[in-house]
Amino acid sequence: MIATVMFYALLPLSRLIGRLSELWHKAPSVYVNGKEVWDGGGALPGPQQMGLQWHSTGSPNTGPDPDPTETESPQGTLEIGCMEASVSDGGDEEENLSARLEETHDRDPVVNGFPKAELQGHAQAHASSGSQCLAAGAGDEDHKADVAPGAVCAALVQTGCPVFDLAALLADSERVQTAVEPVGWHFPTGLGLAQMSYCPYVQFPDLSYYPALQDQDSIEVMWRVWEDLSETHADAAAAFDFSIMSYNILAPDLLEGNPDLYTHCPEDVLLWDVRLQAILTELQIWQPDILCLQEVQEDHFLEQMYPVLTDMGYTCIYKRRTGNKTDGCAVCYSSERFTQLSVNLLEFRRPDCELLDRDNVGIVLLLQPMAGQMEALRPICVANTHLLFNPRRGDVKLAQLAIVFAEIDIMVQKCRSEGRRCEVILCGDFNSLPSSPLWTFITTGQLYYHGLPTWMVSGQTDLSYKVHHTRLFAPLWPSSLDISDRCQYRSEPQAAASGIFPVDNRQYSHDVMLQLRYCPAACVRPADLELIPGVTDKTPDPEDMDMFSRRFGHTLHHTLSLTSAYSEIRPDTQSAAVTTLNSDGAAMVDYIFYSTRRSGSAGDQEGAGGLQMLGRLSLLSEADLWSLRGLPNETFPSDHLSLLVKLQLT
Secondary structure (H helix, E strand, C coil): CHHHHHHHHHHHHHHHHHHHHHHHCCCCCEEECCEEEECCCCCCCCCCCCEEEEEECCCCCCCCCCCCCCCCCCCEEEEEECCCCEECCCCCHHHHHHHHHHHHHHHCCEECCEEHHHHHHHHHHHHCCHHHHEECCCCCCCCCEEECHHHHHHHHHHCCCHHHCHHHHHHHHHHHCCCCCCCCEEEEECHHHCEEEEECECCCCCCCCCCCECCCCCCCCCCCCEEECCCCCCCHHHCEEEEEEEEECCCHHHHHHCHHHHCCCCHHHHCHHHHHHHHHHHHHHHCCCEEEEEEEEHHHHHHHHHHHHHHCCEEEEEEECCCCCCEEEEEEEECCCEEEEEEEEEECCCCCCCCCCCCCEEEEEEEEECCCCCCCCCCEEEEEEECCCCCCCHHHHHHHHHHHHHHHHHHHHHHHHCCCCCEEEEEEECCCCCCCHHHHHHHHCEEECCCCEHHHCCCCCCCCCCCCCCECCCCCCCHHHCECCCCCECCHHHHHHCCCCCCCCCCCCHHHHHCCCCCHHHHCCCCCCCCCCCCCCCCCCHHHHHHHHHHHHCEEECCCCEEECCCCECCCCCCEEECEEECCEEECCEEEEEECCCCCCCCCHHHCCCEEEEEEECCEEHHHHHHCCCCCCCCCCCCECCEEEEEEEC
């Protein structure tokens, strides 16, 4: 009895204390349009709107200001309101929620900028899942439960309600921002990368991690920089400046015959019509005075390239490879700046020589610069070739190169017979790496080849793992080739045909006599030689004899003083420079060699002259080319880069 009385007496008191504690720990309020609509405890005080509003700082705010204690972002003020949704005792959840919405829409046909029909559709779609949004309410036991306002908000977010369109919010925030400089991709353009082009991002309707360029006029990006190497000259007015380009343009037949080398390329960049336009555009931009081309397909050259080059003022010389090959080499020169003195078309295949059984060709021509009122300048011998690719056959490459040097020597000797010096420029695809024996032979003028493995000549591959190697031994090529180890024709008929030496075999030029200085016959003392003290009694030193035997017995020579216009290391980044790239890799195999000032006394004509490099078009590294999706690509239409050098003849 006492317990029952205490229960009924303390029950109202406990309920009163609970209500007071709820009022004491009141949750933070939420404001809608500047009015407090919910204190965070239990149900909402009345039917309210629900929405997510973003007020930009640049636009006027039509509603009352929120609580000044609210924090504001730099872009605007965020206000959140939740619509009342409660479930009465034993009432239907769907009907109750719909009734609340209708009551709210009748008061305000547009809720936070959105039509009431749209909000009502979203609310009815989620009314059936009201059981998931129920939360325990604080009140007496007569109330079952109140719908948590956060649950209704979450349900509307999951359905993609336009009230929670983040893309619209972000787009609105971007309009508020004012960029100091153009935003988007930026590219260095123009000669020397002196200009900067900006291309803004595309504003996609949905969020994207990958911004792209907008559709607008195409931007021409110059990925290669012109390197100015000119210096101050005392007599610059009397100099003759000219440019020369060497370019392997990748013949379409070779591309189709080796599809495995271009698996990384899209099909559209491999189309010949697309590549042809890019090649001609590049030639029109740079307009070199002398143009040396390799892998030029004959039909395309005659029908498509030759008419354009002729209109540009070029005189063209073409030589197709022998056999059933469809490509070859071409040399084009400006008719306004040069006149042709002589030309020789080379075929490296020799029926009487088993070593030379390949169809490679070359062109050697002698050009005379035209400088107006200036006195006659020295002629320039220009040679263009494409040596054998096979990395294992270094012996064939050396024999082909020896033929080129022998033909260049004919041009040089012809000029000397007329009392003039001749400058030399050697261009082409040599299929040899820098610092390889073949490259060293060109730049130093000698190569000791005895016992050298043939695969090591070009440096393209490493076959050191093999047990047996094909090696180079003397004689390097058969006597039927009629070329000496000094890369000059031996017999008089070859020289006499070019007008260098007199046909009379009893007369010899000074250069021919100099070739006999260290031959074995010159080191043997004739038995009837008259003794002249200090002259004929002087005998060679045995150590010098051994040096001459080692140096000249199994050594190739040429008398040209050639220097490579390009270095294997890029001076700006100290990375390896490459001229070609395909699916097998990248390397430097294309070169422009030019003659420099020869060593000699100040008054010696042999030590005068030479060409000086004024500038060049820089090369790229393998990483740079792969960032452009390799070669060929939209910017560079061949699997080789063009080489462009500006030289000066004084």
